[in-house]
Amino acid sequence: MTFTKEDLALIDDRLSQRDIKLDPAGYFVIYLDREAGLICAKHYTNVIDERGLAVDPETGEVIPAKGKVERTHTTLYTGRTAKEICVKILEETQPCPVSYLDHAGYLGREFVRAELALVTGQEYIQD
Template identity: 75%
Template sequence: MNQLVENITTIDNELSKRHIDLDPGGYFIIYLDREANLICAKHYTNIINEQGLAVDPETGKVIPAKGKVERTAETLYTARTAKELSVKIIENPSCPVTMLDHACYLGREFIRAEMALISGQEYIQD
């Protein structure tokens, strides 16, 4: 790995350790549909409890950050590019994103997904 890539990776890894408040508007699971050449983002609703944890509005159970959770998505967004997906979500009158840091995170992830789609690399949401 060259020095620039190492520096960028170090910065990103450090920033990933900081505390962030969760968006009461919900969360997204991002993945690629390689057959259709699409970036996909499933939006799920949640409630943020007193401890700052995301809770399933139907069951009242805490939604784990890792692992498989069986929930039904509120909306499926698909697009050919990161920019197209961002516009579909953020410029939608019923946009579920309520926090600027969440919008920034989604933009970064959509770009990562687009780069993986173009390069054929695996995409794993951060």
């Protein structure tokens, strides 16, 4: 069976709607530094409250999933490829800033998308 690009996009769109548990080890904001040719990931700490929402550890305020948030990242990771940044975050950093396997899988997918955008010149927007 052959799938079209549209078929694959529908599968991914449907899977993006599933419920996920947020990683208590924190979250990442991923972006490209095109001038330097780098994939960048800022790591932020958070606390997961009794509702399963990420909150700022200092203020207790819910961290919105969309929109601008004024917080300071704990670490900036960079890499020239998806593999390089994954190794830095998941293998070389102790303690590892990722505690859920599904979060690690998500980061790997996002870093591959970011690498492709860096190489092709396409826009990258984190999913």
